[in-house]
Amino acid sequence: MYSDEGVTGTSMKKREGFTRMVQDALDGKIQLIVTKSVSRFARNTVDSLTTIRKLKEHGIEVYFEKEAIWTFQARGEILLTILSSLSQEEARSISENVTWGLRKRFADGKFSVGYSRFLGYDKGEDGNLAINEEQAKTVRLIFRLFLEGMTACRIAKELAARHILTVTGKEKWNAKTIRGVLANEKYTGCARIQKTFTPDFLTKKAVKNCGQVPSYFVEQSHPAIIDPAVFEMVQREMERRTREGGRYSGVSIFSGKIRCGECGGYFGTKVWHSTDKYRRVIYRCNNKYDGQKCQTSHVTEDEIKEAFVTAFNRLVTEREEITANARLVRQTLCDTTALTGGKSQAAAGTCGIGGDDGEMRPRERPHCTESRGVSEALRGACGEI
Numbered sequence: 001m002y003s004d005e006g007v008t009g010t011s012m013k014k015r016e017g018f019t020r021m022v023q024d025a026l027d028g029k030i031q032l033i034v035t036k037s038v039s040r041f042a043r044n045t046v047d048s049l050t051t052i053r054k055l056k057e058h059g060i061e062v063y064f065e066k067e068a069i070w071t072f073q074a075r076g077e078i079l080l081t082i083l084s085s086l087s088q089e090e091a092r093s094i095s096e097n098v099t100w101g102l103r104k105r106f107a108d109g110k111f112s113v114g115y116s117r118f119l120g121y122d123k124g125e126d127g128n129l130a131i132n133e134e135q136a137k138t139v140r141l142i143f144r145l146f147l148e149g150m151t152a153c154r155i156a157k158e159l160a161a162r163h164i165l166t167v168t169g170k171e172k173w174n175a176k177t178i179r180g181v182l183a184n185e186k187y188t189g190c191a192r193i194q195k196t197f198t199p200d201f202l203t204k205k206a207v208k209n210c211g212q213v214p215s216y217f218v219e220q221s222h223p224a225i226i227d228p229a230v231f232e233m234v235q236r237e238m239e240r241r242t243r244e245g246g247r248y249s250g251v252s253i254f255s256g257k258i259r260c261g262e263c264g265g266y267f268g269t270k271v272w273h274s275t276d277k278y279r280r281v282i283y284r285c286n287n288k289y290d291g292q293k294c295q296t297s298h299v300t301e302d303e304i305k306e307a308f309v310t311a312f313n314r315l316v317t318e319r320e321e322i323t324a325n326a327r328l329v330r331q332t333l334c335d336t337t338a339l340t341g342g343k344s345q346a347a348a349g350t351c352g353i354g355g356d357d358g359e360m361r362p363r364e365r366p367h368c369t370e371s372r373g374v375s376e377a378l379r380g381a382c383g384e385i
Contacts, residue, residue: 018042022051025060037066038080039087048084052077103194103214119167119181120225129186129222136225138164142181143226146234151241152178182238188231189224192217254304260285262296269301 002021024030033055035041041064042048052062052071062071069079115123120139124130138159145155156173166173185192193216196206209215258267265287272280284298315322 022055025055026058031060033060033062035062035064038064038069038083039090042084042087045081045084045088049077049081052080099198113186117167118186120187121222131223131225135167139181139187139225142178143187143230143234146178146182147230147237151175152182179238182234185231186222187224187226188228189222190217190219190228191221254283254301254308258283258304260287260294260296263287263294265294267299270298 002017021030021033025033038048041062042051055062056071063069064080067079067083069076069083071077071080113121113129115121115129118129120132120135121129122132141164142155142159145158146152150158152175155178156175159173160171163171164173165171166177181187194213195209195215198206254267259265260267263285265285267283268286270282270284272278272282281301282298283301283304285294285296287294288296
């Protein structure tokens with residue numbers, strides 16, 4: 001006896017009983033397969049015919065009791081094709097009805113979650129989400145550590161080091177789980193419904209909803225664990241790290257702050273000889289082994305620290321000069337006297353762009369040369385930081 005309890009027949013995937021039966025037949029353990037009906041054998045026409053033909057090649061017959069079909073009979077495959085198509089169409093109709101019902105619930109603001117795997121919430125007495133205060137502390141900690149600069153990987157290690165258990169009671173956390181928590185808007189008390197959908201009822205494969213079907217946003221649907229403002233800060237920080245390569249921030253004070261002068265990419269850390277006395281931390285361009293193949297040489301962490309201290313000490317000793325130069329630049333950039341005068345001249349018909357010889361050329365402001373010199377000096381001083 002082979003069976004698959006509660007598993008759809010539209011696909012052979014996850015049908016362990018069916019797969020085991022076919023394999024036993026091919027191994028010579030079965031000579032005849034008796035099944036209740038065509039729809040119980042498979043609701044996918046292609047899968048049904050492919051399996052029947054494979055079994056026939058090995059001398060194994062299938063009998064469908066309800067339809068009284070023997071696959072070795074001449075009319076067997078023709079009837080099987082027709083009835084399998086009808087079974088598949090019936091499955092399509094059922095799938096569409098279920099989908100319509102779900103989308104109607106979504107439009108009404110109703111949704112369901114997997115309570116047993118939802119960190120921070122339990123199923124309340126009224127059937128809605130209720131905060132699990134112990135787990136909510138973990139959720140708040142994850143958001144706080146991320147805003148303090150830790151990466152998802154680092155947060156996972158930190159939680160494990162503190163012996164904080166996952167929602168399933170395990171001690172080991174992974175970065176994917178952390179990122180899922182950080183991106184879940186339900187922690188703000190709101191819910192975005194139908195983030196994914198299933199385009200093909202046969203494959204049952206869910207894909208991301210990018211506007212193909214309606215999605216719904218339900219506000220204040222349940223108690224919030226995270227303040228919406230904090231959640232938005234986290235989303236912006238996640239986007240920044242993705243866009244600017246800041247995924248290494250939090251590992252070191254220099255991570256996400258050193259950029260390559262050759263290609264503009266960010267420098268990331270790598271540890272050489274991590275398990276012996278020759279251990280060294282180096283920084284190298286993240287594009288070194290990427291498609292760009294950046295040729296910039298690596299630098300050691302000690303070299304970076306030495307350069308930082310040197311530049312910082314220079315800033316301290318030359319603080320007054322640098323401050324004065326910065327004030328001069330600010331004053332120059334904010335000076336609108338020339339602009340006001342130019343506006344008056346334009347109104348009078350003389351816009352001040354001609355020289356004494358009548359040639360059309362821009363007239364240089366008196367502060368421009370000086371401000372350019374100050375800017376170059378500042379860039380030279382700060383370039384060593």
